Structure formats: structure tokens, C-alpha cells
Amino acid sequence: MGRAARHALGTLRTFVDDLRRGLEPDRPPRTASRLLVTEGSGYALRAAREDVDAWRFEEVVNGLGDAGSARDLERTTEALAWWRGRPSRTSATSEGCGRLGPG
Template identity: 50%
Template sequence: MPVEFGVLGPVMAWDGAGDALVLKGPRHRAVLARLIVARRRVVPVARLVDDLWLDPPQDAIGAVRTFVAALRRAIEPERPPRTPARLLVTEGPGYALRAEPGTVDAWRFEQAVTAAATLPPHEALDRLEEAIGRWRGPAYAEFTEEAWARAERSRLGELRLHAVERRAEARLDL
């Protein structure tokens, strides 16, 4: 069963059984969150360094590699040593999280809100209730001050307000 990722609140990951995975420290979670914001695209290591530190330490690239290695162990614990990662992959100058659309709560939320727009009120209401219920707090809650998260946090917050309004409209229609 696939790993699921949550960014509609504090950044988290769960295994296929629904148990929370240990993501270690805040920089580990920041790397994961930054890769989720990138939506399956490669984020160069240099960009990760700039996003993680105002004044990067001398060994910042090595630190990012260490964070990625720890994240890989957490999200792919069954992967044999020295075999290529399937989820958090190295590509060219950086890393990408190849999470499927249904494994990230924010992406599922967006899909549900989009789908609800074309549904009759009773079905839209169910879909919107489920979508809004995914929220555990502000999007990317730990990273409110990070420039790399600002636009995505704002976009998701606006979409949540739209979902709440659409839910109210569906209730009135019913």
C-alpha cells in the first residue's frame, strides 16, 4: 500500500496501514514539503539549500543529502540497500517526490473540490464535506514564514474558502 502525505496541517506521512511515519526534524519535513510543493518536478539541490537556510552552512549540500537519505528510509522502509528509490528520486541536479495524485491530501482535496463543481447538490455536499474534512490545520502549518510555501499556502487557503462557500450553496440548494 502506498505512503500517504499530509500538508493540510503539519507536514506528515503515513504508511499503508495508516500509521504515522517518523520524519525526524524540521529540516527533513521542510525538504519533504518543498518537494510536495514542486508537484513531482525536480528541485535542484542548490534550490533546496537556499530554501532551507538564510545563511547555509559549509556542508549544506551534504546535509540535504542526509535529509533525503533519512526521508527515503522513512517512506520506503522495505527498499533494499543500494537499490534505486521509487518515491523520492534523484534526477539530474536534484530530487523529486514521485507521489501519485491520490497520495497527497492537498492534491486529493483539489480533485474533490473540482469534481464537486459538476455534481448535483447532494453529491457535491458529500464530496465537499469529505474534502474539507481532510484539513488538520493551516496548509504547510510549520512553514508559514517560508517564501517557497507562501503561494501554495495562499492558493490552498483560497480553495478551502471556495469549498466552504460551495458547501453552503449545496446545503441551501437542498
């Protein structure tokens, strides 16, 4: 492995460590993460569907009827209120968000 690749790998690990601390701020140092785990040569997010706003939003959208009822409007408004910041450009599916790193 060349110098640039080692540097990139070190940078990635630093970002993953920071993300793990953000996801589990009460996790003691040097203990295994339960949410962002190392899996094979990459990382996997082990969050429940109800804990990820993008997945919850997707379920609401998939459950909407064709008629556009008042209940659909209420559920959509509630789901939109979950979002903070700018939306991701990637898909909000478990396939798009649940796996980080080479497949």
C-alpha cells in the same frame, strides 16, 4: 565549493535520505528510491496522483459545482478528513509539490 556550501549539501542529502526512508519504509538499504528520485540537480516525487492527499484534495475542489450541492458538501467533508497535521504553506499543485531542488 566552500565549506558552508558542502555542509549545506550534506545536510540536504541527510534530510532527503530520511524522507526516502519515511516514504518507503520497506525499501532495502542501498536500493534506489522509486518515489523520491534524483533528477538532474534536484529531486522529483514520482507518486501517483491518488497517493498524494493534496493532489486528491485539489481534484475534489476542482470538481465542485457552483451550486453547493449536498454531494459537494459530502465530497468536501471527506476530502478534509484526509488531512493530518498542519497544512503546507505551499501550493498543492504538481508544479508546487512535485519537484524539489533547483529547476
